Amino acid sequence: MTGDLPGFADVVIVGAGPAGLAAAAELKARGVGSVLVLEREAQAGGIPRHCGHSPFGMREFHRLLRGPAYAARLLARAQAAGALVKTGVTVTALHPGSGLSVASAGGLRQITARRVLLCTGVRESTRAARLIGGTKPGGVLSTGALQGMVHLQALRPFRNPVVLGTELVSFSALLTCRHLGIRPAAMIEPGPRVTARRPAGLLPRLQGVPLLRNTSITAIEGRDRVTGVSLQTADGARRRLACDGVIVTGGFRPEAALVRDSHLTMDPATGGPVVDQFGRCSDPAYFAAGNLLRPVETAGWSWNEGRIIGRAIAESLGDEVPDFAQNMKIELQGDVLKYILPQTLSACPAPAALRHFQLRVTRPARGRLILRVNGEVVLSRALSALPERRITLPLNALPAGAEGVAELSFEDGPA
Amino acid sequence: MPAAPSALQGSFDVAVIGAGVIGCAIARRFTLEGARVAVIEKAPDILDGASKGNSAILHTGFDAPPGALETACIAEGYAEYLEIHDKLGLPLIRAGALVVAWTEEEEALLPALIQQARDNGVADIAPLSAAETRALEPGLGAGVRAGFRVPREYLIDPWSAPHAYLLQALANGATLLRGCEVTGGGFDGAMWRLETTRGPLSAGIVINAAGLYGDRIDARLIGHSDFTIRPRKGQFIVYDKPAAALATHILLPVPSKITKGIVVCRTAFGNLIVGPTAEDQDDRETAALVPETLAALRARGEEILPALAGQDVTAIYAGLRPASEFKDYQIRAHAGLNYVTVGAIRSTGLSSALGTARHVHRLCAEFGHQRTPLGAPVWPQVTGISEYARRDWQCPGNGGIVCHCERVTRREIEAALSGPLAAQSLAGLKRRTRVTMGRCQGFYCSAALAALTKGRLTQPMAEAEDDR
Numbered sequence: 001m002t003g004d005l006p007g008f009a010d011v012v013i014v015g016a017g018p019a020g021l022a023a024a025a026e027l028k029a030r031g032v033g034s035v036l037v038l039e040r041e042a043q044a045g046g047i048p049r050h051c052g053h054s055p056f057g058m059r060e061f062h063r064l065l066r067g068p069a070y071a072a073r074l075l076a077r078a079q080a081a082g083a084l085v086k087t088g089v090t091v092t093a094l095h096p097g098s099g100l101s102v103a104s105a106g107g108l109r110q111i112t113a114r115r116v117l118l119c120t121g122v123r124e125s126t127r128a129a130r131l132i133g134g135t136k137p138g139g140v141l142s143t144g145a146l147q148g149m150v151h152l153q154a155l156r157p158f159r160n161p162v163v164l165g166t167e168l169v170s171f172s173a174l175l176t177c178r179h180l181g182i183r184p185a186a187m188i189e190p191g192p193r194v195t196a197r198r199p200a201g202l203l204p205r206l207q208g209v210p211l212l213r214n215t216s217i218t219a220i221e222g223r224d225r226v227t228g229v230s231l232q233t234a235d236g237a238r239r240r241l242a243c244d245g246v247i248v249t250g251g252f253r254p255e256a257a258l259v260r261d262s263h264l265t266m267d268p269a270t271g272g273p274v275v276d277q278f279g280r281c282s283d284p285a286y287f288a289a290g291n292l293l294r295p296v297e298t299a300g301w302s303w304n305e306g307r308i309i310g311r312a313i314a315e316s317l318g319d320e321v322p323d324f325a326q327n328m329k330i331e332l333q334g335d336v337l338k339y340i341l342p343q344t345l346s347a348c349p350a351p352a353a354l355r356h357f358q359l360r361v362t363r364p365a366r367g368r369l370i371l372r373v374n375g376e377v378v379l380s381r382a383l384s385a386l387p388e389r390r391i392t393l394p395l396n397a398l399p400a401g402a403e404g405v406a407e408l409s410f411e412d413g414p415a
Numbered sequence: 416m417p418a419a420p421s422a423l424q425g426s427f428d429v430a431v432i433g434a435g436v437i438g439c440a441i442a443r444r445f446t447l448e449g450a451r452v453a454v455i456e457k458a459p460d461i462l463d464g465a466s467k468g469n470s471a472i473l474h475t476g477f478d479a480p481p482g483a484l485e486t487a488c489i490a491e492g493y494a495e496y497l498e499i500h501d502k503l504g505l506p507l508i509r510a511g512a513l514v515v516a517w518t519e520e521e522e523a524l525l526p527a528l529i530q531q532a533r534d535n536g537v538a539d540i541a542p543l544s545a546a547e548t549r550a551l552e553p554g555l556g557a558g559v560r561a562g563f564r565v566p567r568e569y570l571i572d573p574w575s576a577p578h579a580y581l582l583q584a585l586a587n588g589a590t591l592l593r594g595c596e597v598t599g600g601g602f603d604g605a606m607w608r609l610e611t612t613r614g615p616l617s618a619g620i621v622i623n624a625a626g627l628y629g630d631r632i633d634a635r636l637i638g639h640s641d642f643t644i645r646p647r648k649g650q651f652i653v654y655d656k657p658a659a660a661l662a663t664h665i666l667l668p669v670p671s672k673i674t675k676g677i678v679v680c681r682t683a684f685g686n687l688i689v690g691p692t693a694e695d696q697d698d699r700e701t702a703a704l705v706p707e708t709l710a711a712l713r714a715r716g717e718e719i720l721p722a723l724a725g726q727d728v729t730a731i732y733a734g735l736r737p738a739s740e741f742k743d744y745q746i747r748a749h750a751g752l753n754y755v756t757v758g759a760i761r762s763t764g765l766s767s768a769l770g771t772a773r774h775v776h777r778l779c780a781e782f783g784h785q786r787t788p789l790g791a792p793v794w795p796q797v798t799g800i801s802e803y804a805r806r807d808w809q810c811p812g813n814g815g816i817v818c819h820c821e822r823v824t825r826r827e828i829e830a831a832l833s834g835p836l837a838a839q840s841l842a843g844l845k846r847r848t849r850v851t852m853g854r855c856q857g858f859y860c861s862a863a864l865a866a867l868t869k870g871r872l873t874q875p876m877a878e879a880e881d882d883r
Contacts, residue, residue, distance in 0.1 A: 138874060187874055
């Protein structure tokens with residue numbers, strides 16, 4: 001309820017997923033006075049709340065946990081550290097200099113803070129965004145929606161769906177289907193290979209689910225409920241497959257509507273805000289961490305990012321990290337490199353929070369990564385990478401104190 | 416619950432078949448004029464046919480055929496909407512339209528189109544040069560040759576309007592029978608007896624507003640139809656809210672003989688749409704989305720507004736227009752049968768509905784239909800779901816936001832699931848509240864919504880774990 005919401009906090013964190021809760025615990029551990037976490041859902045914990053499977057928590061708690069237990073521990077740790085976590089509170093607008101408009105059952109109000117950390121996470125892309133044809137019956141869901149129904153509400157939306165996609169989350173969807181007796185009719189991958197790393201790719205065989213590669217869904221059929229899908233293979237062959245649902249998985253993108261509607265600078269490549277090596281946005285009162293920064297990393301990765309960016313925020317409150325003074329922008333050349341993070345580097349002697357650049361490629365790539373500063377090659381490194389797989393490059397690949405524009409390019413060829 | 420098929424559902428002055436926007440407006444008109452009205456809808460919820468997918472524009476009728484019945488109905492419907500929208504809580508976004516000529520041929524058609532607008536009583540129009548057109552909409556793509564502005568073309572909400580019409584009818588004594596299909600019937604010279612899947616009912620007058628099935632209802636009840644429905648599909652792309660900043664006006668192309676063409680405009684929900692296509696088909700049930708067509712629509716949208724490239728697609732939808740072999744509406748009173756066909760409302764139904772209803776009411780005077788109009792009718796207010804007005808999430812006591820993208824509150828959902836016009840399908844709930852219609856399409860709120868609607872929809876979103 002908004003009645004007991006404080007009107008001020010030293011740090012307000014937007015989003016109580018792994019990144020936000022980790023940052024809250026870290027900020028309190030570093031002696032920050034008041035830390036307020038605002039979560040729009042009824043329950044804190046973020047995506048792991050509805051991932052009813054392992055493995056979560058190895059890095060954070062040194063044990064194997066299922067998603068809901070992991071989420072509960074993250075919350076308990078943040079609260080035990082002294083952070084105030086409020087659920088059912090939606091931040092509706094970000095104002096320059098860290099004022100927030102928030103809405104809850106009690107209506108609208110304003111909160112001010114010295115720093116704001118945005119941790120609003122990611123969501124999967126939709127059937128509409130993918131322009132999948134056919135009708136619009138009930139039973140076309142994202143993995144997130146399916147898992148919420150199954151794990152949070154014990155509701156079964158279908159019995160024999162198809163799973164579209166082969167990212168890590170697609171296999172999470174397969175695992176969810178094992179609950180409540182849901183038996184997928186097929187797993188469908190438009191590309192030639194499974195996107196996720198092994199051993200996830202072995203799951204369909206273990207569950208007896210046919211894996212159809214080089215296959216697209218051209219149409220969804222059914223009026224009230226899904227009755228089938230039309231499939232087309234890369235060679236043009238078409239067929240129909242009976243099913244009663246479609247799980248449209250992956251294709252993650254930051255849930256960045258709040259940032260996009262604000263004064264903060266967005267990066268069209270990541271779909272999140274532009275940040276520097278401290279996770280700091282174009283307004284120095286704002287920081288961002290976790291999957292809002294880019295699609296998509298594991299809960300553990302996001303948790304760690306929340307922790308280290310939380311530390312940077314604590315230091316910025318003590319003036320150890322000076323205000324934003326961007327002196328280098330990293331630009332991507334060509335269309336193989338999908339995004340890079342951080343997108344800018346600030347001139348600052350303090351140790352970086354994000355010590356690596358994070359990269360992704362748009363297609364399978366084998367060749368060399370070349371980094372130029374003001375036209376001069378400062379790094380040339382072999383790269384062999386697949387889409388949706390993590391690629392990192394140490395921040396110190398850039399010479400200390402460099403200014404201007406850094407350009408990162410990829411050249412096909414022998415690695 | 417469906418009544419036993421044998422139970423008489425009642426006796427009415429007027430039975431309206433079909434609860435699309437036309438049927439809802441007719442039910443309201445006759446109720447206000449003092450008639451006891453039954454609205455019969457075969458789908459579990461209203462607005463399930465042609466009325467579920469349109470471009471949500473309140474047209475002046477500037478480009479309608481001069482002298483046509485359609486044109487007269489639009490003018491009358493437009494005027495009444497302006498008169499009543501505030502009293503019913505309905506939105507009106509005074510966007511204005513800009514007709515843009517992109518080719519030499521289109522430019523050559525502009526003077527005739529402006530003259531046609533004037534003939535239709537839409538006089539506040541002046542031709543614009545390319546520079547003047549672009550000054551009004553700086554986001555327009557290359558190749559604008561000329562245009563003209565139609566200041567009184569407005570944006571409305573395609574769903575709260577018909578809901579409000581029917582709600583007002585219900586609040587003043589009308590009866591709604593949903594999940595009720597008319598299977599046959601006959602007129603005995605004084606009264607109609609209609610057979611339905613929910614039992615028989617009797618009515619003094621029958622009005623066929625069955626939209627995509629109008630010709631079939633005619634055949635079933637009066638033995639023949641004067642027209643044949645030829646469904647015309649229209650596909651649309653809905654862009655996410657930032658795209659709404661790209662254009663102020665409703666951007667209209669120069670219309671062809673067949674269609675008004677691809678429109679780009681904001682919506683009352685704060686999005687931007689591009690559509691519709693015009694594709695003739697035989698199927699009356701299925702409006703299938705076609706990826707290639709959607710891609711072409713997207714490309715056309717980006718020609719009109721180049722900044723649309725890179726904007727996110729929030730939703731895709733397709734509607735079916737009940738066109739026929741005739742250009743004009745097919746509205747006919749069948750003398751001696753106390754029966755009116757309101758057919759082939761091929762387009763513009765949302766704009767003309769209130770006027771069409773008045774026209775139909777006048778036709779029924781021929782049957783000696785004369786009642787005393789209600790002295791002080793009830794004016795129920797619908798919940799405002801326009802993005803351009805105050806929303807429930809901004810008000811205390813809303814129960815919290817359930818659908819985050821569209822900011823739909825628990826109180827709004829509860830309201831839509833109760834009352835005389837309670838939503839009975841997820842689609843119906845969407846139309847009343849916008850729930851799940853935003854950029855995440857239910858990623859965040861489907862689980863909460865499935866729990867909230869459990870046991871309350873004819874087609875549940877999910878089954879409970881134990882219903883094996």
